[in-house]
Amino acid sequence: MKTINIPPTNPASVERTRTSLSKEGLKRAYVDNLFYLQGRFPEVATPLDLYMAAAYTVRDRMLERWICSASAYREARARTVCYLSAEYLLGPHLANNLINLGIMEKAREAGDELGLDFDEIVVESEEEPGLGNGGLGRLAACYMDSLATLQIPAIGYGIRYEFGIFDQLIQDGWQVEVSDVWLRDGNPWELPRPKLRFGVCFGGHTEQCQDNGRMRVRWHPDLVVNGVAYDTPILGYGVDNANLLRLWKAEAPRSFDFQSFNTGDYYGAVQTKVDAENITKVLYPNDEPQAGKELRLKQQYFFVSCSLQDMIRLHLHSNDTLDDFHHKFAAQLNDTHPAIAVAELMRLLLDEHGMDWEPAWTITRNTFAFTNHTLLPEALETWSVALFERLLPRHLEIIYEINNRFLDEVRIRYLGDEARVARLSLIDERGEKRVRMAHLATVGSFAVNGVAELHTELLKSTVMKDFCELWPERFHNITNGVTPRRFIVVSNPRLAALMTEACGSEKWIRNLGCLRMLEAYAGDENFQQRWQAVKTAAKRDLADWLTRTTDARIDPETLFDVQAKRIHEYKRQHLNVLHIITLYRRLKANPNMDLTPRTFIFGGKAAPGYHLAKLIIKLINAVGAVVNHDPQINGTLRVAFLPNFNVKNGQRLYPAADLSEQISMAGKEASGTGNMKFSMNGALTIGTLDGANVEIREEVGEDNFFLFGLSADEVQRRLASGYHPRDCCDSDEELRAILDLIDSGLFSHGDTRLFRPLTENLRNHDPFMVLADFRSYIECQEAVGHAWRDRAHWNRMSILNAARMGKFSSDRSVQEYCDRIWKARSVDVKV
Ligand code: F58
Numbered sequence: 001m002k003t004i005n006i007p008p009t010n011p012a013s014v015e016r017t018r019t020s021l022s023k024e025g026l027k028r029a030y031v032d033n034l035f036y037l038q039g040r041f042p043e044v045a046t047p048l049d050l051y052m053a054a055a056y057t058v059r060d061r062m063l064e065r066w067i068c069s070a071s072a073y074r075e076a077r078a079r080t081v082c083y084l085s086a087e088y089l090l091g092p093h094l095a096n097n098l099i100n101l102g103i104m105e106k107a108r109e110a111g112d113e114l115g116l117d118f119d120e121i122v123v124e125s126e127e128e129p130g131l132g133n134g135g136l137g138r139l140a141a142c143y144m145d146s147l148a149t150l151q152i153p154a155i156g157y158g159i160r161y162e163f164g165i166f167d168q169l170i171q172d173g174w175q176v177e178v179s180d181v182w183l184r185d186g187n188p189w190e191l192p193r194p195k196l197r198f199g200v201c202f203g204g205h206t207e208q209c210q211d212n213g214r215m216r217v218r219w220h221p222d223l224v225v226n227g228v229a230y231d232t233p234i235l236g237y238g239v240d241n242a243n244l245l246r247l248w249k250a251e252a253p254r255s256f257d258f259q260s261f262n263t264g265d266y267y268g269a270v271q272t273k274v275d276a277e278n279i280t281k282v283l284y285p286n287d288e289p290q291a292g293k294e295l296r297l298k299q300q301y302f303f304v305s306c307s308l309q310d311m312i313r314l315h316l317h318s319n320d321t322l323d324d325f326h327h328k329f330a331a332q333l334n335d336t337h338p339a340i341a342v343a344e345l346m347r348l349l350l351d352e353h354g355m356d357w358e359p360a361w362t363i364t365r366n367t368f369a370f371t372n373h374t375l376l377p378e379a380l381e382t383w384s385v386a387l388f389e390r391l392l393p394r395h396l397e398i399i400y401e402i403n404n405r406f407l408d409e410v411r412i413r414y415l416g417d418e419a420r421v422a423r424l425s426l427i428d429e430r431g432e433k434r435v436r437m438a439h440l441a442t443v444g445s446f447a448v449n450g451v452a453e454l455h456t457e458l459l460k461s462t463v464m465k466d467f468c469e470l471w472p473e474r475f476h477n478i479t480n481g482v483t484p485r486r487f488i489v490v491s492n493p494r495l496a497a498l499m500t501e502a503c504g505s506e507k508w509i510r511n512l513g514c515l516r517m518l519e520a521y522a523g524d525e526n527f528q529q530r531w532q533a534v535k536t537a538a539k540r541d542l543a544d545w546l547t548r549t550t551d552a553r554i555d556p557e558t559l560f561d562v563q564a565k566r567i568h569e570y571k572r573q574h575l576n577v578l579h580i581i582t583l584y585r586r587l588k589a590n591p592n593m594d595l596t597p598r599t600f601i602f603g604g605k606a607a608p609g610y611h612l613a614k615l616i617i618k619l620i621n622a623v624g625a626v627v628n629h630d631p632q633i634n635g636t637l638r639v640a641f642l643p644n645f646n647v648k649n650g651q652r653l654y655p656a657a658d659l660s661e662q663i664s665m666a667g668k669e670a671s672g673t674g675n676m677k678f679s680m681n682g683a684l685t686i687g688t689l690d691g692a693n694v695e696i697r698e699e700v701g702e703d704n705f706f707l708f709g710l711s712a713d714e715v716q717r718r719l720a721s722g723y724h725p726r727d728c729c730d731s732d733e734e735l736r737a738i739l740d741l742i743d744s745g746l747f748s749h750g751d752t753r754l755f756r757p758l759t760e761n762l763r764n765h766d767p768f769m770v771l772a773d774f775r776s777y778i779e780c781q782e783a784v785g786h787a788w789r790d791r792a793h794w795n796r797m798s799i800l801n802a803a804r805m806g807k808f809s810s811d812r813s814v815q816e817y818c819d820r821i822w823k824a825r826s827v828d829v830k831v
Pocket of ligand 1 (some may be wrong): 133134136286289373451480671684
């Protein structure tokens with residue numbers, strides 16, 4: 001190996017402008033970067049130049065830590081956690097990295113002295129990488145933050161989509177999608193690794209052959225695509241560890257389709273290149289799997305294959321064989337999207353590295369662990385056998401072999417129980433044959449986990465029941481968590497300062513349990529006032545920003561009632577709307593009624609092809625248009641739809657919420673993570689007993705949580721006894737009148753048909769029991785309105801909510817994964 005003699009630096013004479021953390025060092029570096037990386041002097045620098053210079057200044061300091069981490073990890077020979085996820089919803093980097101480096105204040109002073117508009121550069125300028133749809137992708141980003149903070153050697157593997165989740169505009173109340181060209185201005189946080197590339201094969205056929213007397217299989221693909229690595233450093237908070245997020249971009253091999261060139265088929269040759277590069281073009285924007293979309297399966301296999309080849313390369317750097325690969329790596333499958341990894345690792349070990357089946361299977365089964373994020377039957381991923389055969393013929397053979405061996409075991413264990421064999425099989429044989437990806441992931445993993453206690457229990461008793469009976473010891477619950485760095489320190493600096501003051505130190509940022517110290521102040525009138533002032537300031541910030549960027553005008557003195565998440569029937573944004581209409585009708589009937597003034601704020605994207613979800617967005621805006629402009633309402637009720645809910649906008653929203661809407665039908669939301677972000681920022685929750693709400697309520701205490709609705713058990717019982725939503729209307733005059741009011745055209749300029757698909761669906765099917773929970777929700781909201789009037793009591797509840805959120809730090813979740821699943825330990829890094 002080549003070594004370089006790094007010349008010694010004399011700190012007295014040579015200032016290390018690329019790595020110094022002093023204010024003067026930061027200023028010097030910033031100006032250097034503006035000059036020599038952007039090629040600009042201040043008078044002509046654009047906002048983008050100013051941002052880029054700041055980003056490079058921070059990046060240099062991260063790279064120093066990254067290099068130290070890589071060498072410390074190599075020396076420690078510790079187990080590396082590989083997180084395999086098709087999505088990472090990272091959010092803006094700059095502010096987060098300044099916090100994690102511990103130089104936010106110094107950078108602000110440096111910026112001020114240079115005469116820069118710091119907030120404009122740090123908060124406004126950055127285009128966020130939206131490489132995910134929602135909770136699952138954001139969870140991966142939180143876990144990367146916590147892994148680095150806990151000093152665990154880790155690599156996040158994923159896809160470098162050229163277009164992330166679409167930008168949402170609202171036009172005439174409807175969602176309009178605009179493509180997200182996030183790389184247009186360049187990405188200062190990533191390092192392309194053009195030499196780090198792997199070939200990924202598709203299609204063709206397989207052939208059996210003899211190799212030194214052993215039977216081997218050779219795959220003759222008809223397409224090879226290259227995966228090129230792009231690396232982004234992920235820095236821990238308050239430590240010098242920096243981990244690696246390695247995303248793969250698809251490229252055509254350099255000699256793309258020579259044959260076509262030679263035969264003069266220029267367009268044919270270029271088509272091959274276009275097809276190859278299409279693989280990482282765009283993120284599928286659906287929050288349910290895309291049945292039968294070949295490109296989606298290509299994406300999954302592409303990034304998994306690159307990642308496993310990379311892991312093998314790393315392993316062979318310091319080991320002669322792959323025999324103890326599984327001791328050096330633990331690979332977490334973030335849902336079933338990377339589940340093809342089970343077959344791919346087998347293929348690599350068998351076909352590329354000449355191993356026999358048994359040892360290869362031992363390694364594979366001890367490498368992977370699998371997280372399930374959903375119980376919705378329509379979201380359980382399967383791929384048709386025919387598609388598999390066409391795209392990944394060798395993998396299909398391997399899957400069949402895994403299945404045969406597995407089902408033999410099952411048959412011996414459950415003599416004669418062929419129905420069970422059929423239920424457990426990796427292949428669904430009812431109708432067109434399909435590969436069940438959750439079964440592949442489960443059979444190929446040493447651990448399976450759900451993401452909240454209720455979710456795990458339901459997983460074990462419903463979709464994974466047979467597997468749980470077979471291997472009960474493999475099933476775990478690891479309740480989700482979120483990073484308090486981004487979701488308190490970065491997004492709510494005033495609250496963070498108050499927390500630090502009350503706790504006497506910043507320890508809570510690394511150990512969120514310390515916030516329990518706030519409990520002592522929950523009843524303190526003076527502290528309550530300061531707490532409320534922090535909340536009101538955040539509400540004012542949000543109101544000002546909405547005034548600047550939309551035509552919404554909202555009053556920070558009103559109760560901010562917020563629902564921000566993907567738009568989905570099971571999340572029941574329409575239940576929230578029914579409440580708004582309830583209050584509107586009551587106020588119209590009784591203009592003098594004493595109603596708590598509220599601002600209803602919504603945010604969230606609908607999958608572009610999900611018509612009912614888009615109609616819900618239209619309904620929210622339509623109701624808003626009527627309510628906001630009705631002089632009789634006079635501002636007592638307001639409705640605002642915040643367009644383009646993403647991480648950056650979320651950071652404006654969480655600090656400003658008084659009430660957090662977590663109102664999914666019980667049993668449907670696996671965990672939820674927005675519920676945690678709101679509560680950490682002092683919002684009270686109105687929610688059902690669903691997902692992590694159950695545990696949030698346990699932690700904050702039932703007196704500090706607004707509970708309503710059917711439980712998961714009650715939902716099941718109600719369904720079993722025959723649910724007729726129309727009965728709910730028949731027995732509830734107000735409910736009937738509300739649905740009729742929507743149908744009357746009041747919210748649609750007289751169009752009586754526009755919202756029929758929604759109202760008729762509620763009356764006739766109501767798959768998520770909106771009507772069944774309506775009355776309970778309305779009554780609970782009355783209790784909320786009432787509670788708001790005793791502000792001292794409200795503030796007390798708000799303080800207790802934030803104080804008791806220790807459990808929901810992603811540091812706790814990741815530590816549990818390390819201890820119970822990955823068996824990974826920390827490695828201290830010092831620059
Ligand atoms: C979410 N799933 C769950 N999927 O809905 C939520 O309850 C949970 O808190 C979160 O995961 C983290 O565990 C989710 O976000 C997706 O976005 C998938 C994207 C790819 C297609 C299938 C859905």
